[in-house]
Amino acid sequence: MSKNLATLIGFSAILQWSSIIGLLKKISFSIGPDLAVLFMYTLSAIILLLLFKIPNLKLVPRQFLIYATILFVIYELCFSYAIALAQTAQQAIEISLVNYLWPSLTIAALILFKELKFNFFVIIGLAISLGGIILIQTGNGSFNWSTVFTNIQSNPLSYFLAFMGASLWSLYCVITRKYSHGHNPISFFFVVITIVLWLKMLIFHGIPQMPAVDLHTGMYMLIVSIVTALGYAAWNVGIIKGNITILVTLSYFSPIFSSVISMFILQTPLSLSFWHGAILVTLGSLVCWISTSWPQIKAKLIQLRHE
Template identity: 45%
Template sequence: MIRQSKATAIGFCAIILWSSIVGLIKEVSHSFGATAGAAMIYTTASIFLFFTIKWKPLAEFSKKYLIFGALLMVSYELCLALSIGYSQNSRQAIEVGMVNYLWPTFTMIAAVLFTSKKANWLILPGILISMLGIVWVLGGEQGFNVSEMMSNIEKNPLSYGLAFLGALLWAGYCVVTIRISNGANGITFFFMITAAVLWIKYLFLFDQSSMDFSFSSITYLLLAGCAMGFGYAAWNIGIMHGNVTVLAGASYFTPVLSSLLSSFLLSASLGLSFWQGALLVCTGSILCWLSTKKSLKKE
């Protein structure tokens, strides 16, 4: 049995690994293209997962979980990887990543709407603050500027749209799988499907682009695959054996940590208004989370 403190530390490693994903996906897409790069990342991650979480026979999973879990997870991963890969520059990649981090807020909304979980009044300001944070981030150096935000989105609606859709899909996955997974974890199988879909898209849907194999590109590929694969493996250990409350609270600061690591990896300069928006997204997510915790304590 893993000691709780050690398991919690491993869970923190997962948060750090996931926080590096945006920058690493963008670096890999620079060398291999959006689709091929993502396919190579998920292929590498699947290999890492196979040897860490290991393979579990599909017969041990419920059919509902395999169907709906795969549909939601694969769709989410496609949206995540391609939204970042299709971004036009480093700053935009980080902004797209921030839009994807609306998923904690959406998860709480979905949990309240579609499960027995209840929330108090804090969920309303939480939702509003999260959305305000995105407007602030996409408003550029002017901060809260709706017209500037719309102008930025119009420059690349595909990336921003995929990131927003991904946030909704992940919220759906979190809520649905809790009810139908029976504690099972099909992440290895889901990642294999994701890799296969991306390779099919690359090979047969005229999305082929040149590949630049070099020491640095292969290094970034291995790091991205490691961050994806080991991130899920480490999180699985953390939530099973560690302090779930501490890990859940820490995970809500992932947008800030992700932006920090991404700005370093991509050599992107982020102004004060961006960090203000990132903090607003985190604050809104935390308020949504607290709204459900408070209500539970009163029952």
């Protein structure tokens, strides 16, 4: 496999993951948030088990396995329910951008854990990203704090879950970097979250009755499970055999990719202020990344120039 092809496959993972918000919200409109999340992870776990099986967990560092599993499961629950519980299609897209604060928060967490040196531009990047979220909440009107708080208070649980998820994912990234030693038991993580969701369903709701699922809902359910699972497989190919610098750079544009794809799936027009906010979230993440990775980026650019 050529490096360019592997990079293209890795980029497909970014697009696949960017479609999850719109697809999951589409399903939750039809069968409710609980069943939508349950079936998405159940089918994704089955696909991942067929692709990767469960690795030999004895080879995975025990502390990493315990803490990473807990963080991954809670993050996925926060992320999926934040989207599924959104009241409208537009709110689901807006809430998804809160989740995309995780790149900036990851840089901040790496600094707190002394994995990276402090850089003042990280504070600027975080401020830019948060400014983008605030701008989105103002709508098309002039800036007003009461408008921002009113929008958040319309569905505080979803906004809280999205922000909590972004924070937990940043910790997961730090722990994975420090303690994974190259192990990636993603299929095991999905099995655990599927078990947790089924236990939650049985304890609080009893045995779920299969809802009447029309062809379109069934198709969306299958697609969201496939893109969730295959996204991990494609990403692994990209970062192992492709150009990781290009992939990392492209991944920081996920808020824009996700918003565009979700807009078409949910058939929801988005305001100009929303796009300004999405660009700010992306720009803030890029500022954080570039400010802490400039020596490596500069060296890579020099290398590419000489190739």
